[in-house]
Amino acid sequence: MAEQDESLTAEKALERTPEDKNRAVESSDAEGSEHRSDALVADTDDAGSVPLLADVELSITPAVEEFMVQAAAQNEAAVEAVPEDRGKPRSYISFEHVSKSFGDFHVLKDVSFCVNPGETLCILGRSGVGKSVSLQMLLGFLKVDSGTIRVGGEDITHFSERQLQEVRKKVTMVFQNGALFDSITVGENVAFPLRERKDMEEDQMFQVVRGLLEMVGVAGMENLLPSDLSTGMKRSVAIARALAAQPEAVLYDEPTTMVDPMMAHLLGNLIQRLKQQLHLTSIVVTHDMRFAKKLADRVVFLHQGEVRFFGTMPEMERSDDPILREFLLLDELVLPA
Ligand SMILES: Nc1ncnc2c1ncn2[C@@H]1O[C@H](COP(=O)(O)OP(=O)(O)OP(=O)(O)O)[C@@H](O)[C@H]1O
Numbered sequence: 001m002a003e004q005d006e007s008l009t010a011e012k013a014l015e016r017t018p019e020d021k022n023r024a025v026e027s028s029d030a031e032g033s034e035h036r037s038d039a040l041v042a043d044t045d046d047a048g049s050v051p052l053l054a055d056v057e058l059s060i061t062p063a064v065e066e067f068m069v070q071a072a073a074q075n076e077a078a079v080e081a082v083p084e085d086r087g088k089p090r091s092y093i094s095f096e097h098v099s100k101s102f103g104d105f106h107v108l109k110d111v112s113f114c115v116n117p118g119e120t121l122c123i124l125g126r127s128g129v130g131k132s133v134s135l136q137m138l139l140g141f142l143k144v145d146s147g148t149i150r151v152g153g154e155d156i157t158h159f160s161e162r163q164l165q166e167v168r169k170k171v172t173m174v175f176q177n178g179a180l181f182d183s184i185t186v187g188e189n190v191a192f193p194l195r196e197r198k199d200m201e202e203d204q205m206f207q208v209v210r211g212l213l214e215m216v217g218v219a220g221m222e223n224l225l226p227s228d229l230s231t232g233m234k235r236s237v238a239i240a241r242a243l244a245a246q247p248e249a250v251l252y253d254e255p256t257t258m259v260d261p262m263m264a265h266l267l268g269n270l271i272q273r274l275k276q277q278l279h280l281t282s283i284v285v286t287h288d289m290r291f292a293k294k295l296a297d298r299v300v301f302l303h304q305g306e307v308r309f310f311g312t313m314p315e316m317e318r319s320d321d322p323i324l325r326e327f328l329l330l331d332e333l334v335l336p337a
Helices: 010-014 018-031 058-081 131-138 161-170 186-197 202-215 231-244 261-278 289-295 313-318 322-334
Strands: 093-102 105-115 120-124 146-151 171-174 249-253 281-285 298-303 306-311
Touching (some): 105 131, 105 306, 120 131, 186 202
Parallel strands (some): 120 281
Antiparallel strands (some): 298 306
16 A cells, blocks of 8 residues: 555554543533534644544444444455555556547546555546546446446456445445435434444444444434435535445545535545545545645546546646646636635
């Protein structure tokens, strides 16, 4: 893994410092179970290092910690299992010469990029360039016309629906609208992947659900229905549900759009914490350049169906490609610093 040397182990990352514990105690004394997520509104630069469990009530921390450490261990094992390619570790996800058309409209033309284990890739580009189509092909909801898509070293391009269902357990998507089940409570939505495992006691499941909701900043909402929540809260719950599935990779489709700036900031900080502390492999489709700068190890910029740029954000910012310069300039005009 590229970042392994400097990475914290999952256990270390999830550890609570004495200050965190005090804060949780003060918070729970003062506000009962509805403790405000001060960690999530921390200064942006520091937000990624605030321990993920800092907001989880002390009494349920062990259950959540055990669950997250188990998830991280499975993730590391899955990464180890990815076969090497000529002596080099293989990417966790790769698109190799992928093309896709709808009728005469060529959405993607010979597109190649990859995501290493534990890396966050941001897919950038103007509206309609095929960012969401790429995610849908990765999950097998759309078929490629030509080319190869690999997940965990396996060529999934021609997988059957049954095989794709297994891929979707490893790679989960956080949809813009959350894609929650409307008729069941928030808690049951998050419990859904836990029930499917069939190896958890009801009590343990309840604690993990509560802890995950506290972790993503929507504490105490387990008995509400999704329709009671704002768009941003639904997205937070969708992230909690994605984590409940103990995925190897998470795909985020426009996580900060259609929410107010404060919620976008909270979601951004949360995703940054997951990236830095759990080292989940992630792909983030976004228009939000500040968000991409904060999160991306590498970016792929799509333009007129082709990969115009694939590299790090600083490399993109240094590029003298006029198309990239125009995109960056427009972003500065739309989003003044
Ligand atoms: N199932 C489909 N059938 C026909 N055309 C489709 C289908 N899905 C997507 N498209 C078209 O493919 C193009 C790329 O769509 P996509 O949703 O990937 O864009 P995007 O880059 O994610 O844009 P945005 O940022 O606006 O969401 C669009 O022109 C869209 O209309």
